[in-house]
Amino acid sequence: MTLGKKENESSAPANDIVLRLLIVDDDLDNLALMRQVFENEPVEVFVTGDTSEGLDLFRTKRPQIVTLALLMPQMGGMEMMANILAIDPGVDVILITRHYSTDAAVEAIKKGAYDYLTKPISVARFRETLRELLSHAQLRQHSQELEGEMIDAFQFEGMIGRSPLMLDLFRKINRVARHFRTILLIGETGTGKELAAKALHRLGPRPTSPFITANCSAWAESLLETELFGCVKGAFTGATQDRKGVFEYANGGTLFLDEIGDMPVSSQSKLLRVLQNQEIQRVGSPIVHKVDVRVIAASSRDLHVMVAENKFRQDLYYRLSMMEIQVPRLADRREDLPLLERYMVHSFAVQSNKQIRGLTRRAQAVLSRYSWPGNVRELENVIGHGCIMAEGGIIDIHNLPEYLRILQHSATVDAGEKEIVSLMEMTQRYTREVVDRIHNKAQAAHLLGISRTKLYRLLSKKQIGESDKIG
Ligand SMILES: Nc1ncnc2c1ncn2[C@@H]1O[C@H](COP(=O)(O)OP(=O)(O)O)[C@@H](O)[C@H]1O
Ligand SMILES: [Mg+2]
Structure with a gap:
């Protein structure tokens, strides 16, 4: 049943959102009152006295606001609220009761209610609450649209950046994606090597083929080969059955070999053979399998130096480095910070259904002074932390992790009374x-x-x- 529907009053901008309200109450007097409250408001209202119909209406109409009677025959308001918030934690639920109790009110708010009202409901107060919610909803919609446009403009396959270094990276990925058989990505941890690898895969000739990741630092030497090439039953103690390795799983697609610098030298020669012949042998088996796999290797260590120290095979390095792409450190592209910050705040806000507009200028200044050894991953953690701690919709310095807060004053660190020291x-x-x-x-x-x-x-x-x- 729909009542009091008023769409796009002439004074309202055409793209204004329609606020939808669901009222679940078995008290007819209350429903009559609601009708009166919404008479002149641009709100679409759905009412029912039945909780299961209420849940159906919720699922199909997706109201932004729900009012629930605390006591109803089939299902209590508190339980219904839990059901609704499980479907969409961003909904504003108002509980309405005949008998006020502080305990119940506190419990309701703790469990996520926006407000708790007692009958008889003050029409003025209810209208005020509603206006508040309407303006919140509009603001949220508006700022999300703007942010969205801004971020889309500087997005490449899930990677954000507008600095010359990143634009250069995007161009390179675009150029080589269709042609590579092996690629080496070099960059510190957290710079986005895995994202770059996925972009290369998606822009390659077989975007729907498998993309498999294996981390060379995660396996002991003996297990690594089984992990890569598979094994046959009885190859070693514990090999109780035949097993495929990641090369077979990635067949027809892309294998991402992370931290290749951690691969033991003995396994490196076997990897080189696969890259040259596109053939693998399971551990313990004489049988050779043909595979068709593109390999993207990544390293946060300088392989060139490792070759000089005899820790990495030169022939494998040459093979891999024929197409080498550097993924820049965040510290070398600080001009991307504001964009990344906005993008991350936006995604956390959407994910957690919390309204966060961004960072204060002071907090931004602190982030811009930091060295970012953990690169984009660390920035993600910091922004995530900030979003959780933020109150009032904005991340300020005191919402940042403690180790960053001290940078607040570091602009004034001086090198010591102008003396010259080494x-x-x-x-x-x-x-x-x-x-x-x-x-x-x-x-x-x-x-x-x-x-x-x-x-x-x-x-x-x-x-x-x-x-x-x-x-
Ligand atoms: N340019 C970028 N834009 C948006 N998110 C990024 C970017 N670079 C990295 N990230 C994010 O940072 C985290 C670390 O990226 P990842 O590709 O795993 O780095 P690496 O493999 O170099 O350690 C991931 O959550 C990733 O989504
Ligand atoms: Mg990684």
Whole structure:
């Protein structure tokens, strides 16, 4: 049953959203009152006295607001609210009761109710609540549209970026995707190598074929080969049955070999053979299988240096590096930060149905000063943390993780009364200062973008100035 429907009053902009309201109450007096409340409001109203019909209406009409009587014969309002919020946690539910109880009100709000009203309902208050909700809903819709347009313009296969380095990466991916058989992606952890690999796969000739990921650092040497090539029953203790490896699973498609620098040298020669002949042998089997697999290898370590140190086979490196793509560090493309921040806030807001507009300028300034050793993945974690902690729809400095909050004042860190000191000494001083300020060496190392070992080394060194004086 639909009543009080008023669409697009002449003064309202054409793209204004229609607010839909569902009322579930077995009290007819109350329904009559509602009719009066909505007489002059641009709201589409659905009413029912039956809870299961109410749930059906909810599913089909998708109202943004639901009012429920707390006590109904078939299903209590609290239970019905739980059902509704499980379908769509963004809905505003108002519970209505005849007998006010603080406990019930607190419980309702805790469980996600927007408001809790007692009969007889004050029409003025209800209308006010409704207007509030309407303007929220419109604001949300509006800002999501704007953000959406903005982000779409700088999106490439799920990767966000507008910096010259990223635009260059997008162009490269576009150029090589149709032609590669093997590609090497080099970049620090969290820079988006896996995203780039997926983009290469999707833009390649067989986008619907399998894309399989294997992480070379996740397996012990003996297990890695079984993981890659499969094994036959009895090949080793524990091999109780024949098993396919990832090369077979990826047949016809793409295999993403992550952290290839961690692959033991002995397995590297076997991988090279596969790349050359497109043939694999399961561990323990003499039989050779033909496979047709494109391989994208990724590494956060510098393979060139590893070759020089005899930790990576030169022939495999040459084979892989014929098409090598660098994925830039976030610190080298800070101009992407505002866009990434907006994109992430937007996706968290949609995911969690929480209204978050963005970051305060102060919080943005803090993020722009940071070195981002964990790259985009770390930024994602920071924004996620901020969205959870944010109150009032905006992420401020105090919603950021503690290790970043100290950067609030770091613009004023000076190098010491204008004296000129060596870079090493300045490094040591600054390291000490950071450790003194945050009292946590692991966090300090993370913040400085160095390993803990290196931090300890810097802290344990005598001040260069001191030893010079003595000498
Ligand atoms: N340019 C980007 N735009 C949006 N999200 C990104 C971008 N680069 C990385 N991410 C996100 O950051 C996280 C880490 O990316 P990933 O591809 O796993 O990095 P890597 O493989 O280099 O460690 C993922 O959640 C990914 O979605
Ligand atoms: Mg990765």
